[in-house]
Amino acid sequence: xxxxxxxxxxxxxxxxxxxxxxxxxxxxxxxxxxxxxxxxxxxxxxxxxxxxxxxxxxxxxxxxxxxxxxxxxxxxxxxxxxxxxxxxxxxxxxxxxxxxxxxxxxxxxxxxxxxxxxxxxxxxxxxxxxxxxxxxxxxxxxxxxxxxxxxxxxxxxxxxxxxxxxxxxxxxxxxxxxxxxxxxxxxxxxxxxxxxxxxxxxxxxxxxxxxxxxxxxxxxxxxxxxxxxxxxxxxxxxxxxxxxxxxxxxxxxxxxxxxxxxxxxxxxxxxxxxxxxxxxxxxxxxxxxxxxxxxxxxxxxxxxxxxxxxxxxxxxxxxxx
Amino acid sequence: xxxxxxxxxxxxxxxxxxxxxxxxxxxxxxxxxxxxxxxxxxxxxxxxxxxxxxxxxxxxxxxxxxxxxxxxxxxxxxxxxxxxxxxxxxxxxxxxxxxxxxxxxxxxxxxxxxxxxxxxxxxxxxxxxxxxxxxxxxxxxxxxxxxxxxxxxxxxxxxxxxxxxxxxxxxxxxxxxxxxxxxxxxxxxxxxxxxxxxxxxxxxxxxxxxxxxxxxxxxxxxxxxxxxxxxxxxxxxxxxxxxxxxx
Numbered sequence: 001x002x003x004x005x006x007x008x009x010x011x012x013x014x015x016x017x018x019x020x021x022x023x024x025x026x027x028x029x030x031x032x033x034x035x036x037x038x039x040x041x042x043x044x045x046x047x048x049x050x051x052x053x054x055x056x057x058x059x060x061x062x063x064x065x066x067x068x069x070x071x072x073x074x075x076x077x078x079x080x081x082x083x084x085x086x087x088x089x090x091x092x093x094x095x096x097x098x099x100x101x102x103x104x105x106x107x108x109x110x111x112x113x114x115x116x117x118x119x120x121x122x123x124x125x126x127x128x129x130x131x132x133x134x135x136x137x138x139x140x141x142x143x144x145x146x147x148x149x150x151x152x153x154x155x156x157x158x159x160x161x162x163x164x165x166x167x168x169x170x171x172x173x174x175x176x177x178x179x180x181x182x183x184x185x186x187x188x189x190x191x192x193x194x195x196x197x198x199x200x201x202x203x204x205x206x207x208x209x210x211x212x213x214x215x216x217x218x219x220x221x222x223x224x225x226x227x228x229x230x231x232x233x234x235x236x237x238x239x240x241x242x243x244x245x246x247x248x249x250x251x252x253x254x255x256x257x258x259x260x261x262x263x264x265x266x267x268x269x270x271x272x273x274x275x276x277x278x279x280x281x282x283x284x285x286x287x288x289x290x291x292x293x294x295x296x297x298x299x300x301x302x303x304x305x306x307x308x309x310x311x312x313x314x315x316x317x318x319x320x321x
Numbered sequence: 322x323x324x325x326x327x328x329x330x331x332x333x334x335x336x337x338x339x340x341x342x343x344x345x346x347x348x349x350x351x352x353x354x355x356x357x358x359x360x361x362x363x364x365x366x367x368x369x370x371x372x373x374x375x376x377x378x379x380x381x382x383x384x385x386x387x388x389x390x391x392x393x394x395x396x397x398x399x400x401x402x403x404x405x406x407x408x409x410x411x412x413x414x415x416x417x418x419x420x421x422x423x424x425x426x427x428x429x430x431x432x433x434x435x436x437x438x439x440x441x442x443x444x445x446x447x448x449x450x451x452x453x454x455x456x457x458x459x460x461x462x463x464x465x466x467x468x469x470x471x472x473x474x475x476x477x478x479x480x481x482x483x484x485x486x487x488x489x490x491x492x493x494x495x496x497x498x499x500x501x502x503x504x505x506x507x508x509x510x511x512x513x514x515x516x517x518x519x520x521x522x523x524x525x526x527x528x529x530x531x532x533x534x535x536x537x538x539x540x541x542x543x544x545x546x547x548x549x550x551x552x553x554x555x556x557x558x559x560x561x562x563x564x565x566x567x568x
């Protein structure tokens with residue numbers, strides 16, 4: 001019996017979201033009185049024993065040419081074997097791009113009930129009940145998992161990474177690795193930029209910016225704050241900004257520590273994608289903009305005036321100006 | 322080639338979210354129901370676009386739900402698609418629904434199964450992955466582009482910080498999201514045609530749900546906004562730095 005955490009990586013580095021998942025899995029293992037173990041597929045540049053600092057006792061590291069690229073079907077079959085061989089009772093994934101593909105498949109393969117989008121540790125006082133977001137964050141549900149084994153996909157930015165001391169044992173396992181049916185043709189990755197779903201600070205702008213040519217002041221604030229860029233749906237639909245930046249009910253749902261919204265009125269569908277942000281700052285010239293009701297801080301005024309001032313003030317506080 | 326598009330019924334994006342029966346049921350009174358936007362705007366419209374380019378393609382729509390779902394199935398047929406299948410069952414959890422879909426795919430011999438990336442009510446995003454696993458098909462989640470050439474699909478998918486293009490042999494399950502197609506509105510011809518398109522009703526196969534919702538709740542209300550004047554941006558940054566500690 002153990003808690004098995006899937007450790008995801010990109011460009012040889014372990015994803016921040018996976019460190020959250022490890023921290024979550026380690027605390028869950030402590031709660032259940034069992035061990036926390038991690039599994040990583042493919043090649044990484046990092047020292048895996050150092051993951052012990054997040055509370056994992058052992059990390060299974062499996063390498064194979066068929067695991068060099070992410071293939072949901074192959075990864076599922078391999079992870080199911082790891083779960084069986086190690087006697088894992090609970091599987092923990094980050095609810096990120098990999099976890100969204102893997103957790104449902106593992107749920108079926110292991111006949112283990114799935115909670116995707118979990119936001120806190122399970123309540124195990126009476127059964128196994130996990131809180132998750134529903135209705136795009138407008139409500140939550142406590143979901144009871146009725147099977148013996150469980151799969152949890154933890155929302156990104158929903159759990160704080162814990163770092164202590166500790167070293168994990170790194171081990172391997174013998175598993176069958178089938179050939180993937182998918183073949184990667186190309187990868188288009190903006191390097192060095194902060195990833196929107198994992199970002200701690202997000203700067204977002206809407207139609208109030210009047211046109212794509214005015215995004216310079218938004219980008220400057222984002223750079224000063226070391227933030228990811230986002231936008232509202234009308235902005236993405238008008239092709240002012242790429243679809244990947246659209247946050248809201250039908251775009252990306254995010255939960256950063258700080259969300260700055262400039263020139264976005266705050267329609268209910270937009271709020272649904274950002275209402276899990278810890279602190280929301282709204283800048284809008286319309287004092288009646290519904291977004292102010294959901295904000296923690298607000299400024300009524302012209303975004304073209306305020307954004308450059310905001311950038312300067314941030315630089316001062318950060319000591320870079 | 323046969324495409325199966327799975328459509329789910331969700332409350333309208335502006336619907337008031339409330340619960341009844343001791344917070345165990347969604348309050349349906351007065352709620353406007355729609356096709357789950359990811360299923361309609363991306364999965365269905367992309368299937369229609371593929372058929373427009375290749376009329377030899379057949380599109381079937383699949384929904385798991387009761388008779389009250391028929392208006393949204395007809396609306397989907399008005400957009401396009403040759404016929405619809407309704408599995409006559411209350412969708413209890415993702416696993417139950419996936420088991421119904423997998424059964425239809427098995428008996429119907431589909432080459433391409435499209436779902437939305439998630440529904441906007443339960444936000445599980447589990448159906449595509451579960452169906453693929455039940456059928457032992459490959460699965461591409463979070464797809465932003467899809468093309469089919471012969472027996473090969475080329476799918477663009479979201480990865481952290483970018484996109485990746487993969488090639489995969491049919492049959493395959495694809496979870497669709499923004500970028501794949503542009504939302505459409507049904508035209509009058511489509512609405513008329515939808516009235517006479519076949520809508521088959523089948524009975525569900527047995528499948529034991531793996532989870533159940535014990536209780537719903539609402540997030541705590543915000544304390545209220547702290548408004549600052551436009552000439553006081555420095556004070557805002559000071560508060561974010563010292564009070565909220567997020568800068």
